[in-house]
Amino acid sequence: xxxxxxxxxxxxxxxxxxxxxxxxxxxxxxxxxxxxxxxxxxxxxxxxxxxxxxxxxxxxxxxxxxxxxxxxxxxxxxxxxxxxx
Amino acid sequence: xxxxxxxxxxxxxxxxxxxxxxxxxxxxxxxxxxxxxxxxxxxxxxxxxxxxxxxxxxxxxxxxxxxxxxxxxxxxxxxxxxxxxxxxxxxxxxxxxxxxxxxxxxxxxxxxxxxxxxxxxxxxxxxxxxxxxxxxxxxxxxxxxxxxxxxxxxxxxxxxxxxxxxxxxxxxxxxxxxxxxxxxxxxxxxxxxxxxxxxxxxxxxxxxxxxxxxxxxxxxxxxxxx
Numbered sequence: 001x002x003x004x005x006x007x008x009x010x011x012x013x014x015x016x017x018x019x020x021x022x023x024x025x026x027x028x029x030x031x032x033x034x035x036x037x038x039x040x041x042x043x044x045x046x047x048x049x050x051x052x053x054x055x056x057x058x059x060x061x062x063x064x065x066x067x068x069x070x071x072x073x074x075x076x077x078x079x080x081x082x083x084x085x
Numbered sequence: 086x087x088x089x090x091x092x093x094x095x096x097x098x099x100x101x102x103x104x105x106x107x108x109x110x111x112x113x114x115x116x117x118x119x120x121x122x123x124x125x126x127x128x129x130x131x132x133x134x135x136x137x138x139x140x141x142x143x144x145x146x147x148x149x150x151x152x153x154x155x156x157x158x159x160x161x162x163x164x165x166x167x168x169x170x171x172x173x174x175x176x177x178x179x180x181x182x183x184x185x186x187x188x189x190x191x192x193x194x195x196x197x198x199x200x201x202x203x204x205x206x207x208x209x210x211x212x213x214x215x216x217x218x219x220x221x222x223x224x225x226x227x228x229x230x231x232x233x234x235x236x237x238x239x240x241x242x243x244x245x246x247x248x249x250x251x252x253x254x255x256x257x258x259x260x261x262x263x264x265x266x267x268x269x270x271x272x273x274x275x276x277x278x279x280x281x282x283x284x285x286x287x288x289x290x291x292x293x294x295x296x297x298x299x300x301x302x303x304x305x306x307x308x309x310x311x
Contacts, residue, residue, distance in 0.1 A: 010189075014234060015260070017192050066151070069144055069180065071187040072234060 002051040003080040004059050008068045009040035043067050044080070051079050088113040088308045090301075091128035093158070093174075095120040095149050099136035100171065100283060107283040108132070111301030113308075120152040129308045130167035130211075131158055133174025135227075135281060145188055145230040146176030155181060167211040167274045167304055172228055175267070175277030183275050184268050185243070186235030191228070192260025200292045201226035201280045202254040203266050207247050210273040211307050215299035221254060222296035226280040231259035233266075233279075243268065251278050 010016050016038050023037035043063075047055055060077055068075040090108045092115055094101045105115035116128050120138075125131065139148035149155060159181050162168045170178040178184045191197060202223050205216040216222070235243070240263055243249050251267030259279070267278025282297025284290070291297075 013236075014189070015192065015232075017194050017260075018190060021194060066147070067143070069147065069187050071179075071185075072189065 001046045001048060003082065004045045004047055004051060004056070004077060005080050006043040006045065006059065006063045006067050006075055006077050007040060008043070008063070008073050008075045009038060011072060011074055014072050041067075086309060088130075088305050089116050089126070089128045090114070090304065091116045091118040091125055091131040093118045093120060093131060093133050093154055095136070095138035095152060097137045097140055098134055098173070100134040100281065101136075103281075104132050104134040104171070104283045107286045107298065107301050110286050111298060111305050113301065113305050118154055120149070120154050123153045123157050125154070125157050125161065130169070130304050131162075132283075133158075133168065133170040133177050134283065135172030135174060138173055138177065141173075141230065144176075144180065145173060146178075146180040149173075149177045150180040159183060162270075162275050165272065165274050167307070168276075169212050169300060169304070170275075170277035171281055171283060172231075172279055175279055176230060178275065178277040184270060184277050185239050186233055186268070188230050188279075189232045189234055190230055191232050191258070194229075196227070196229040197231070197258045198225070198227040199258065200224070201258060201266075203251045203278075203280060204254050205250070206252055207250040207269055207273075209247075210250060210269040210276050210303075212276045212300050212303050213250060213269075214307065215303040222299075223292050223294060224280045224282050224285040224297045225291055226258055228259065228279055231261065231279045233259075233261035233268075235262065240265075246271065250276055251280075 019037040019039040108115040205220045208218045253264045282300045285297035
């Protein structure tokens with residue numbers, strides 16, 4: 001079964017206080033030099049049948065109408081390379 | 086004539102009973118509506134109450150939007166059915182795009198629960214005619230995903246068209262842009278707000294005031310006079 005990954009991120013102009021909280025915690029953990037953190041969501045979709053252009057188009061529709069709220073979020077869709085499996 | 090106001094219950098809704106009670110106190114009949122039911126039972130208006138519908142999984146209101154009851158509500162709201170979304174109901178209304186913008190996690194990242202002062206900015210909607218423009222009211226507020234955001238152009242449009250219905254006073258509890266607590270659509274039949282008028286309808290409980298009752302008496306008068 002092929003896996004398609006949808007990554008959803010807040011748009012750059014949208015304030016991300018969760019990412020900021022993570023960024024502020026890093027020095028306390030001894031990690032220096034990380035200027036900014038943005039937190040997003042990753043969806044892994046196991047697709048039945050071939051992942052052709054039609055399937056990808058359907059998944060883009062799912063991402064655009066449901067997985068992401070495009071008022072505040074951007075998304076990308078890619079097929080996960082599982083070479084060797 | 087008996088005015089029938091539907092109150093939707095999704096899995097995870099919390100405030101449906103309080104909302105039904107507020108509807109009855111205002112003098113209307115409260116009609117429970119179930120999320121899996123497309124039929125609105127011929128109600129004259131619909132309230133989407135607060136809570137955590139579908140666990141707020143994905144985003145607050147995101148899954149409710151695709152429930153059978155919302156299919157009908159969205160269609161009829163576009164044709165003028167009065168709809169009030171409170172808290173999670175407001176989140177559902179932004180997810181359906183009946184109201185613009187979106188709701189995000191509070192800027193403080195904390196759940197906020199307090200009595201909140203609001204200014205009524207638009208007393209001309211179906212749900213606000215028993216208030217006066219500029220009136221100050223106090224109702225409970227309780228949320229973690231209450232930060233209203235929209236792009237600058239949308240915000241300017243909302244301001245210019247008088248569609249900011251309520252604004253926070255005495256401190257912005259969640260980081261909402263331009264202190265926006267509630268919105269109306271262009272036609273004035275769809276209103277959403279984060280604070281909870283249904284918890285402020287009897288002197289005995291909540292804020293000790295009845296500042297929230299006006300939502301329910303406004304719609305009642307509107308429908309009786311229709």
